[in-house]
Amino acid sequence: MSDQHNDLPEPAWVATSATIIPPSRRTDVVSCVIDREIVLSEPDRGDVYYLNETASAVWTSCDGATSTRDMAEALVARFEVPFELALDNVEQVAAWFAESDLLETPDQ
Numbered sequence: 546m547s548d549q550h551n552d553l554p555e556p557a558w559v560a561t562s563a564t565i566i567p568p569s570r571r572t573d574v575v576s577c578v579i580d581r582e583i584v585l586s587e588p589d590r591g592d593v594y595y596l597n598e599t600a601s602a603v604w605t606s607c608d609g610a611t612s613t614r615d616m617a618e619a620l621v622a623r624f625e626v627p628f629e630l631a632l633d634n635v636e637q638v639a640a641w642f643a644e645s646d647l648l649e650t651p652d653q
Contacts, residue, residue, distance in 0.1 A: 568639050569609030569649040603638040613639060
């Protein structure tokens with residue numbers, strides 16, 4: 546497996562990795578629920594994101610109060626998956642949200 550992502554800059558939230566900060570959605574990102582999935586529109590760049598049901602559940606939980614562990618526990622209950630798998634998915638989705646600039650940063 547190649548290490549091709551080592552040259553990418555770290556997301557802003559990595560600098561706070563010693564502190565657990567529940568992710569928080571940017572309030573200016575527009576969302577629309579279609580069935581159990583969400584479509585996001587980022588106003589600054591005009592980007593549109595289509596979230597599957599799992600990513601939609603994580604997005605909805607990015608309220609600035611719910612920890613990633615609590616999000617994972619909710620996924621376990623909802624999808625009947627092992628906790629480790631749910632936590633891995635939550636962390637990957639949250640990282641993608643951060644890299645896509647869809648989350649508030651701690652200094653905002």
